[in-house]
Amino acid sequence: MISSTRSWFRRNRTNFAIGAGVLGAGYLAGQYVLGKVSEARQRMSEERIAKENLRRRFEQNQEDCTFTVLAILPTATENILDAVPVEQILEELQKHKAERLARSVGPSEVFSSAPPSVADPSVADDDAKSLTSYQSQSESYVHASQIADGENASTTGSGSAEVAAEGAASGEKKTKKSKAQLWNEMKISSISRAFTLLYTLSLLTLLTRIQLNLLGRRNYLASVVSLATPHSQESKINLENHDDDNFDHAYGNDFETNRRYLSLSWWLLHRGCIELIQKVTAAVNEVFGSLNPREEITLERLSEMTLEVRKKVEGATEEQRRTCKWLPYLLPSQDQEAYVLRESGMSDSASGLTSTSLRRLIDETSDLIDSPSFTHVLTRLLDSAFSHLIDTKISQLSYKIPPTSASTARVQEIVNPSDAKAKVANSLAVFCRQAHAIGTGANNEYLAAIESVRDLEAFAAVVYSSNFEYETPEAGASANTATGPESGMQSAAESARTSLVTDVGFESAWGKALAKEDGKA
Structure with a gap:
């Protein structure tokens, strides 16, 4: 039996x-497949964690x-309120009212039946009512620095050429303005101030988003580089290195560079907003200049006039915008950067201003602001x-139109809100009050x-998440030789590109972002 088995x-x-070979090959193939599956799972898990980390960082950044x-x-609100002292004009109108009452012999003379004119009592009484309405809605917002010295108050923002001529005579006693001049000045100043604050808030929001997201991108890459760099157990002492090719500095951990970069917002808060006042005031004066404060207008006409102001400030066509x-x-x-650094309390040393890292941040910020995408987003924010x-x-506050809801839908069918009218003076009071609401630093609607x-x-x-290649220590150098931190940074860039709306170029990425937003709408 043994011999037969052997045979x-x-x-x-x-x-x-052959069977043993097949089984061995099958085993090896199975182990290879299992290894690849495990490797893919680990890679997917790491990518998911990286994406979630990036998204969490992004949301925190916003x-x-x-x-x-x-x-x-x-800070910008304070400067704008100082430059356009509407409350001082209100104080002047109150003085006119007090002087008129003091000259009055009796109450009966105030309500005489003479033909209406700017100077007669009946119109004066109408002005008094408008003034009382304006005062009742805006007196709680009188700016302390603006009522300290009424006689020496600035007349910035006036739409009247006569007011500008009077304000130019520095050191001389100001010519007393008429009621008509004061009302016209209040009209232009109230509207201009509110509109300027809207522009300032929108521009400040966009500038802050650009600055903090650029720094957030750099800090994210710094963390990736830190994780990708092997930590030597031998070296326990780190020598400080402030060269531009230092990884920490190149990736945004240079605290001094970040401070200098963020301090550039001083320009908008102290200079840009003042220049905006001049541009907005000229447009408001051109559109609202002929409007009588005692006149009643519809909300629709007010909206049309507001749109005309925006066209003069931003541009009437898509190409102009x-x-x-x-x-x-x-x-x-x-040439003004050193001045801004000094004014914001920073050192304006030549080494700080010529820093490659800082220069790159400023240049990229300028490119973003000059891009068509910036104008597109700004228009949406202003809308x-x-x-x-x-x-x-x-x-709601001037025209007494209730907010649109199911309970008011029937009422609005009976009474068309577009037919509602209100005096311009009443709207000016709301403009004055809303200016303070626009510039508040808490609960800002x-x-x-x-x-x-x-x-x-x-x-x-x-x-x-775009333009990651700009953050490499040697931007523009050959990427094929990247190892260590550079390779880690490139992996982070690829992860970010798949995590958020990205591409190599900003404009290309923005086009994809708009396509996604249109698809959601």
Whole structure:
């Protein structure tokens, strides 16, 4: 039996060899497949963690942008309130009213039946009512610095050529303005101040998003480089290195560079907003100049006049809006950078201003501001801000139109809100009050309306995740030799590109972002 078994094995040894080979190959193939599956799972897990980390960092960055805007907005508001002292004009009108009452012999003379004119008692009484209405709605917002010295108050923002001529005589006693001049000045100043604050808030929001998202991108890459760099167990002492090719500095961990970069927002808060006042005031004076404060107008006409002002400031056509230059209002020219650093409390040493890292940040910020995408997003933000002012606040507080809801739908069918009329003087009081609401640093409804625009978050995502190659220590060098931290950075860039709306170029990425937003709409 043993011999027969041996002969059987001998006859089938080829089959056994083939079977063993097949089983061995199958085992090896199975192990290879299992290894690849495990490797793919680990890679997917790492990518998912990286994407979630990036998204969490991005969302936190947007919250930081909101808090930053609320923190620094009051500085711009203070400067605008000082430059356009509406409350001082109100005080002058109150003095006119007090003097008129003091000259009155009796109450009966105030209500005489003479033909109406600017100077007669009946119109004076109408002015008094308008003044009382204006005062009752805005007196709680009188700016302390603006009522300290009424006689020496600035007349910035006046739409009247006579007022500008009077204000030019420095050191001389001011010519007393008539009621008509004061009402005209209040009209132009109240509207101009509110509109300027809307522009300032929108521009500040966009500038802050650009700055913090650029720094957020650099800090994210710094963390990736830190994780990708092997830590030597031998070296326990790190020598400080402030060269531009130092990894920490190149990737955004240079605290001094970040401080200098962020301090450039001083320009918008102190200079840009003042230049905006001049541009907005000229447009408001041209559109609203002929409007009588005692006149009644519809909300529709007020909206049309507001749109005309925006066309003069931003551009009437798509091409004009795209070519409108906002950079001079947001960032100083290169020869003014040292001045801004000094004014904001920074050192203006030559080494700080010529830092490659800082220069790259400023140049990329300028390119973003000059891009058509910036103008597109700014237009959307201004649409939301002006709509909240005119269609919500002015509509409810001046025209007494209830907010649209299911309970008021039937009422609005019976009474068309577009037919509602209100005196311009009453609307001026709301403009004055809303100016303070626009510039507040807490519970800001206008900032909430601006941040509800989806294009803003898409724009921030593109800024945060595009142009990663600009952050390499040797930008423009050969990427094929990248090892260590560079290779880790490139992996982070690829992860970010798949995580957020990205591409190599900003404009290409923004086009994809718009396509996604249109698909969601």
